[in-house]
Amino acid sequence: MSKLLKSRELLLAAVIALLLAVIAWRFPGFVRPRNLANVFNDTSILIILALGQMMVILTRCIDLSMAANLALTGMTVAMLNAAMPGIPVPLLIALGVLLGAALGAFNGILVWKVEIPPIVVTLGTLTIFRGIIFVMSGGAWINAHQMSAAFKAFPRTPLLALPVLSWVALFVVALMAVVITRTPLGRAFYAVGGNPTAAVYTGIDVGRTRFAAFTFAGALAGLSGYLWVSRYAVAYVDIAGGFELDIIAACVIGGISIAGGIGSVGGAVLGALFFGVVKNALPVINISPFWQLAISGGAIILAVAFNARAERRQGRLILRNREAAA
Amino acid sequence: MNAPSTGSGPRAIPDRLEGRWTSLFKSWETLLIAVAIVVFVVNALSSPYFLNAWNLSDATFNFTEKAMIAMAMALLIISGEIDLSVAAIIALASTAMGVALQYGAGTPELVLTGLLVGLLCGAFNGWLVTGLGLPSIVVTIGTMSLFRGIAYIILGDQAFTGYPPSFAWFGQGYVWWVISFELVLFAAIALFFGILLHWTSFGRTVYAIGNNPVGALFSGVRVGRTKFILFLMTGLMSGIAAICLTARLGSTRPSIAFGWELEVVTMVVLGGVSILGGSGGIPGVVIAAIIMGLVTFGFGLANVPGIVMSIFVGLLLITVIGAPMLWRRLKREHSA
Numbered sequence: 001m002s003k004l005l006k007s008r009e010l011l012l013a014a015v016i017a018l019l020l021a022v023i024a025w026r027f028p029g030f031v032r033p034r035n036l037a038n039v040f041n042d043t044s045i046l047i048i049l050a051l052g053q054m055m056v057i058l059t060r061c062i063d064l065s066m067a068a069n070l071a072l073t074g075m076t077v078a079m080l081n082a083a084m085p086g087i088p089v090p091l092l093i094a095l096g097v098l099l100g101a102a103l104g105a106f107n108g109i110l111v112w113k114v115e116i117p118p119i120v121v122t123l124g125t126l127t128i129f130r131g132i133i134f135v136m137s138g139g140a141w142i143n144a145h146q147m148s149a150a151f152k153a154f155p156r157t158p159l160l161a162l163p164v165l166s167w168v169a170l171f172v173v174a175l176m177a178v179v180i181t182r183t184p185l186g187r188a189f190y191a192v193g194g195n196p197t198a199a200v201y202t203g204i205d206v207g208r209t210r211f212a213a214f215t216f217a218g219a220l221a222g223l224s225g226y227l228w229v230s231r232y233a234v235a236y237v238d239i240a241g242g243f244e245l246d247i248i249a250a251c252v253i254g255g256i257s258i259a260g261g262i263g264s265v266g267g268a269v270l271g272a273l274f275f276g277v278v279k280n281a282l283p284v285i286n287i288s289p290f291w292q293l294a295i296s297g298g299a300i301i302l303a304v305a306f307n308a309r310a311e312r313r314q315g316r317l318i319l320r321n322r323e324a325a326a
Numbered sequence: 327m328n329a330p331s332t333g334s335g336p337r338a339i340p341d342r343l344e345g346r347w348t349s350l351f352k353s354w355e356t357l358l359i360a361v362a363i364v365v366f367v368v369n370a371l372s373s374p375y376f377l378n379a380w381n382l383s384d385a386t387f388n389f390t391e392k393a394m395i396a397m398a399m400a401l402l403i404i405s406g407e408i409d410l411s412v413a414a415i416i417a418l419a420s421t422a423m424g425v426a427l428q429y430g431a432g433t434p435e436l437v438l439t440g441l442l443v444g445l446l447c448g449a450f451n452g453w454l455v456t457g458l459g460l461p462s463i464v465v466t467i468g469t470m471s472l473f474r475g476i477a478y479i480i481l482g483d484q485a486f487t488g489y490p491p492s493f494a495w496f497g498q499g500y501v502w503w504v505i506s507f508e509l510v511l512f513a514a515i516a517l518f519f520g521i522l523l524h525w526t527s528f529g530r531t532v533y534a535i536g537n538n539p540v541g542a543l544f545s546g547v548r549v550g551r552t553k554f555i556l557f558l559m560t561g562l563m564s565g566i567a568a569i570c571l572t573a574r575l576g577s578t579r580p581s582i583a584f585g586w587e588l589e590v591v592t593m594v595v596l597g598g599v600s601i602l603g604g605s606g607g608i609p610g611v612v613i614a615a616i617i618m619g620l621v622t623f624g625f626g627l628a629n630v631p632g633i634v635m636s637i638f639v640g641l642l643l644i645t646v647i648g649a650p651m652l653w654r655r656l657k658r659e660h661s662a
Contacts, residue, residue, distance in 0.1 A: 114648045124644040131637030294475025300468030
């Protein structure tokens, strides 16, 4: 199995390399290390979010509320910063992560204790979170001049040739690689998604594992919330609107099976990078950015079709997880 | 969600389960009607402008187009699939009509274009899900980007306007007094899907597939074909909604109907259709659609922004789904 997974990631890496080669043939500037570092930096937030979503999808759930969670925590830290510029940035980041984790835990509790299907839960919390942002901010924007200099500077600060934002993404990738492959919790994610009934018999608490996945994903969304508003130096109700589907798309392209139990950190990162390369390459090769949506749509369908071929099994139904409730 | 599907465990043999389930199901719609009446009375008391035939008629436009899609979506979700690309189909169908208009199409051609694009998109979704055997939730996230992406490629930041007045009637016309064409069309569609789901063998097979696709297959149900037809119907309804919406707005932008897919799914689930498939009915979805329309309209009259209403809808969704689940869980733990 691991061989198969490896080859799938290799294939995706090859597709990205091919894409880069084709672009480089006409526009060699695009593949200069400096520009590639920019592309990576531009994709950092998507990578962080895709890794959070990956944990949730591994357990056979789905989180549609990640972008709304990001927006809510982003707006909260931005408003705090605007109201009280004295609060040190690390404290704000910690607050963002905690708030995000709390919002994720709310999803998790509803999935775990109330047994509402995850898609319904996160569909509901997605609209609730957005609504709360509006109530909180009164629909007003927090603009760059209201944010403190330190608040905006943190993700841009260069550190060993890369901005801090990129380093944060690299740190999250490393952390997730350890959690997923080297801890009992990581094994539990795969077990719960691969076969919930068998997981119960091996002593894994399916509900608690899903709760953990939602909470972790929420924490990463909270972290991204701060990174998003400070990087773009603006916060309003609709930031990252529609981004929840981009996150899922990055996971799907990265070979993470929506049926649960299949996927890897490398896949999620490559899936997000594919998005980043396409998005950054379009203006360079003179294609209207309006093509981006259709291209990612086509890529999702191709990736799903390809993955399904590789993992075809009998009787997998994604919307049904009744057996897990046993 | 029906009684026979609790196959595992010691309480596998249903005894008086059937009767209680039907009564619970009945009480679900009773509950929805009660909610609708409460919303209606609260609105009538809080705003002097609410109880006005023309205002109420305006209120119906808040839900008719979404509700048309919700009818077909209800069947699709009962069969265990989902279509998240419906709003994107509206965008693509509306864009196609705009293109047709540029080539001098009249009203009949415009309508035909909308219907045809809806059907084609539905067929594409259906082929990906039933032909290639892909999970519908991801496939339709993909086609959602693809369909709306094509609309963006064609239109960019432009807009099509200048639809003929005879076309505008589909979105703005009234059949009789305050009864709009859209409302009549929605009633007809609801009636059609209600009969199809509850009174025909096709409807029975939809429930059978939702409850147990493998079992349905072995009972001689053509599972793939049935699902394909359901995707086709959902596409067609999205095409019809696109015609109504385009006619009502009088213009096409690629961002048209953005985010509607989640509202349509909310409507269906609020109406008592289980997202796990296999249970639910058309009457509940119709009432849920009316509730959402009334709430939107009432909040609008009270000058409450639409986004605040979304908190209400989100909470309603979670409470309404969560309460019975929690109740069942407590009951199970009690009896275990």
